[in-house]
Amino acid sequence: MLEQGTKAPSFTLANQDGKQICLDDLRGKWVILYFYPKDNTSGCTTEAIGFTNAKADFERLNAVIIGVSPDSPKSHTNFCTKHNLDITLLSDTDHKVLESYGAWQLKKNYGREYFGVVRSTVIIDPCGNVAFMWNKVRVAGHVDTVKDKLTELQNNE
Secondary structure, three states: OOOOOOEOOOOEEEEOOOOEEEHHHHOOOEEEEEEOOOOOOHHHHHHHHHHHHOHHHHHHOOEEEEEEEOOOHHHHHHHHHHHOOOOEEEEOOOOHHHHHOOOEEEEEEOOEEEEEEOOEEEEEOOOOEEEEEEOOOOOOOHHHHHHHHHHHHHHOO
16 A cells, blocks of 8 residues: 555556556646546546546646546547546556556455455645545545645645
């Protein structure tokens, strides 16, 4: 698991447009990195729409929002189009970034065990360090919680 204050694992992944996005290129900005299980599922759609609706608020706080799931860039494109999403979604089909952030874990459902995405969010500071993280996120109210925590972190700098 990641610890606050440690360097965030670097990555380069394709977004919904097939463009490579590298964490190191975002230095100088706050990064809201959220991990979600699957495009077009109810909780993931609610979360993505919530972050899209709050995008201007995060931009005022010098923050970018990035969602990561194991879905393909094409799936992300369809997801963005269907729900008018205006955030960056990255494709981690081999789960390497999900694993490095502790979001790819053994899950249990109806007596069945399998590996999957544990909904998580990490705030990365402008120097590239983990500033705060949430594991096993509940979608309701989460976007506001992240915005409040980001504001608090910036006020304590």
